Amino acid sequence: MKYVIGIDLGTSAVKVLLINQQGEVSGEVSKSYPLLTEKSGYSEQNPEEWVNKTIKALKELIAGFDGSSENIEGISFSGQMHGLVLLDKDHQVLRNAILWNDTRTTKQCQDIYELVGEDRLLTITKNPALEGFTLPKILWVKENEPSIFEKASTFLLPKDYLRYRLTSQIHSEYSDAAGTLLLNVGEKKWSSEICDAVGLDINLCPPLLESHDFVGTITPEIASQTGLSEATKVFAGGADNACGAIGSGILEEGKTLCSIGTSGVVLSYEESNDRDFQGKVHYFNHGKEDAFYTMGVTLAAGYSLSWFKDTFAANEDFDVMLHGLEDVPIGANGLLFTPYIVGERTPYADALIRGSFIGMDASHKRIDFARAVIEGITFSLNESIEIFSESRKNIDSIVSIGGGAKNETWLQIQADIFNAKIQKLSSEQGPGIGAAMLAAYGCGWYSSLKECADIFTQSVKIYEPIEENVKKYKELFSLYKLVYQQTKELNKKLSRFRK
Incomplete structure (x- = not known):
């Protein structure tokens, strides 16, 4: 072997x-x-x-x-x-x-x-x-x-x-x-x-x-x-997002990826470099020769959840901290989180904006805050999907990898907020798999990266959007988008007090 x-x-x-x-x-x-x-x-x-x-x-x-x-x-x-x-x-x-x-x-x-x-x-x-x-x-x-x-x-x-x-x-x-x-x-x-x-x-x-x-x-x-x-x-080898795309089989038109690591990306395959997004999303060369991909970025995706854990549940693992997540209703009992804890990339190129919890109540429990963090990360990623959709890209099926693909409830939240089918792969380590695929292709094991992906990537479960949840999240998403505009100037003034 x-x-x-x-x-x-x-x-x-x-x-x-x-x-x-x-x-x-x-x-x-x-x-x-x-x-x-x-x-x-x-x-x-x-x-x-x-x-x-x-x-x-x-x-x-x-x-x-x-x-x-x-x-x-x-x-x-x-x-x-x-x-x-x-x-x-x-x-x-x-x-x-x-x-x-x-x-x-x-x-x-x-x-x-x-x-x-x-x-x-x-x-x-x-x-x-x-x-x-x-x-x-x-x-x-x-x-x-x-x-x-x-x-x-x-x-x-x-x-x-x-x-x-x-x-x-x-x-x-x-x-x-x-x-x-x-x-x-x-x-x-x-x-x-x-x-x-x-x-x-x-x-x-x-x-x-x-x-x-x-x-x-x-x-x-x-x-x-x-x-x-x-x-x-x-x-x-390749950039982590290009390798994540390869390792997730994003190698032809119509394929889209959601990867939630330290940062989070929504990445879509492009055959050519002639689409015009006016700089709203990134446009990069793919790891596949003579192909491209467009990508929106949430700077602190998984990092927002890691920050929350390190700050409020330092001695617990993620499974313990997220126990009961599925029992918290959509909207985290009236709590919104914006994941701007290190600034933001898409759709706001803003180094000074910072995160917020909006709607805190004396009745909120820690698990409500955890749910709000996960929903906020996903709302941020949805802003990239919204940009793609507005440019007439059809985003109805998305491969999810990284930390966001390790939790069943989070995968369903993605399906409901994105209003798209979410595919979970047998391995969520897209970038590492993609790097290995480049080596396998380079060694001549396969005639193309697509042929390699047919062997290396397997879908194990599909999460369908639930219509009732989609409606609720659309309403919440419209509220989420207001937070940036209403806190932008406040955060700019607060920035001089940071170390």
């Missing part, structure tokens, strides 16, 4: 999956690492943590594998998007990585609009200038840490840095590069026009590959540290 490994480099942990030719998960190891939040709005990580924890995870995975490491043919990657890793001419890391959920770069986003032009930026990159993207981070370092920037020779995205450390090869690939604001998404090349406009040397940008392209084999040092064979092939 042959195997591949999918490495999913997330925001809070790296997950390593061993998968056989039947698409079965034969081993799984996860290792967490800290988030560094020096100031409000700052979010960083030490790239060395990614490397050390990945090596430990691979070593543990191989130690528990009862076959020969020679039978593990390939490795590929999924990774958190947008993060900035700056390297000097010797490929040494110059500073901590600045992550996707860092919001310090509001000024730099405005600078990009002034230098490039808002319409021109949308034409080239298909995306607006938002704090989470990579280019604003580069410009922030250039402006605020000039001595560091002067030493910079290249930048990498997080999973590209990890792959470099495993192979000694410097590359990026299109699905991750699309989230930098430096890629011409339609032409699939770094934009010299944008680089010139903002004063960056285009040579700072690494060479580009397709997600399934062969990069090289692992280094002897990595083989020695992990127990893998030196012949193990390494493939480029």
Whole structure:
């Protein structure tokens, strides 16, 4: 039996999956690492943590594998998007990585609009200038840490840095590069026009590959540290959302994904790059060659629920905290939550907005608040679905993965709020599965990613929307949308009191 490994480099942990030719998960190891939040709005990580924890995870995975490491043919990657890793001419890391959920770069986003032009930026990159993207981070370092920037020779995205450390090869690939604001998404090349406009040397940008392209084999040092064979092939991999799409079978027109991890996304497959959403949702290159996807983002989806647990149920697991969720009526007994606890992305590109509980009552119990948090996260994701529907995209069936796919009640809430059939897969680890699929396709196991998906992805249950619930949630959704407008100015004034 042959195997591949999918490495999913997330925001809070790296997950390593061993998968056989039947698409079965034969081993799984996860290792967490800290988030560094020096100031409000700052979010960083030490790239060395990614490397050390990945090596430990691979070593543990191989130690528990009862076959020969020679039978593990390939490795590929999924990774958190947008993060900035700056390297000097010797490929040494110059500073901590600045992550996707860092919001310090509001000024730099405005600078990009002034230098490039808002319409021109949308034409080239298909995306607006938002704090989470990579280019604003580069410009922030250039402006605020000039001595560091002067030493910079290249930048990498997080999973590209990890792959470099495993192979000694410097590359990026299109699905991750699309989230930098430096890629011409339609032409699939770094934009010299944008680089010139903002004063960056285009040579700072690494060479580009397709997600399934062969990069090289692992280094002897990595083989020695992990127990893998030196012949193990390494493939480029993709952005976490692109890999989530691959691992969920979102590989043809009409397919839509809801993924609830730290952030939450609603992602829809696109055959071409000619649809115009006017920057309301993201438009990225897919991990599938010459395909695209559109995507709306809730910055703090699963993170909102994790925050709630850590704050109010620190010593309980999620199942205990959510016990009785199904008994709480729709609307959480008159309680609304907006998940803007780190700002918001879609449909409000607002770094200053913050979350709210609206309608708190002395009769509310903790489980009411938990239900309100879950409904609020889902309402936020529904705003992306609303944008897709308004552009005449038909969203009537959605694959759900991530934390939101682990709870039966939450899956039904998604069906009712989205007013769509929700498909639960046999494995909800879409990004890691997608990374493994890229390795399997790269190794030549299958003639296409679609053929691979037919083996690797299986639907195990369908949740149908309940008409009565749909009506109630439509009414609540209209109230939910009022909260942003009525708290926007208040949160802006409160921002000066934050640390």
